[in-house]
Amino acid sequence: MIVCGVIVRREGPADAADIAVVHAEAFARGGGEIPVEVGLVEALRTDDAWLPALSLVATGPDGGVVGHVVCTQAAVGGEPALALGPLGVRPAWQGRGVGQALMHAVLGAADALGEPLVALLGHPGYYPRFGFRPATEYGIVPPAPEWAEAFQVRTLGAYRPEIRGPFAYPAPFAEL
Numbered sequence: 001m002i003v004c005g006v007i008v009r010r011e012g013p014a015d016a017a018d019i020a021v022v023h024a025e026a027f028a029r030g031g032g033e034i035p036v037e038v039g040l041v042e043a044l045r046t047d048d049a050w051l052p053a054l055s056l057v058a059t060g061p062d063g064g065v066v067g068h069v070v071c072t073q074a075a076v077g078g079e080p081a082l083a084l085g086p087l088g089v090r091p092a093w094q095g096r097g098v099g100q101a102l103m104h105a106v107l108g109a110a111d112a113l114g115e116p117l118v119a120l121l122g123h124p125g126y127y128p129r130f131g132f133r134p135a136t137e138y139g140i141v142p143p144a145p146e147w148a149e150a151f152q153v154r155t156l157g158a159y160r161p162e163i164r165g166p167f168a169y170p171a172p173f174a175e176l
Helices: 013-026 036-045 098-112
Strands: 006-010 055-059 065-076 079-089 117-121 151-155 165-168
Touching (some): 013 055, 013 079, 036 079, 055 098, 065 098, 079 098, 079 165
Parallel strands (some): 079 117
Antiparallel strands (some): 117 151
16 A cells, blocks of 8 residues: 555564564654553564564555554454554654554454454543544443443444453553
């Protein structure tokens, strides 16, 4: 997929260090601390919830990694579901459609794999453009009650209305 001069592809074995840089820059909070998203991706990569087909990078014209998104195996009331995140774009590439390209690519890939839904914790004003709706509209309970406004779900082709109940992230999310 080519958008704004980037190509979106699956993460390869040589991309791990570049992905860490993407998230370190994208989520930098000052003070020189390494953002938790860097360690989260590393922990997810070694967890049973890791789905290699749903870890995607965006590369610029020189082939360098400028963005990354990942979905991992989660559950809703014991039924399979996906957790999206983190999604990061290097600051110099933000606002140029890279995040949008990554989001469309990962949602399309998840749908093609027969997944029923994707959930994320994110800005309620941004993610509806990708079809995300408040999880509570689907009877899906966020892991923390205070997340209700920002916890969102995007249903996919294999979605069934009986998929309801508490959402469970993969174990590495609990270690944040």
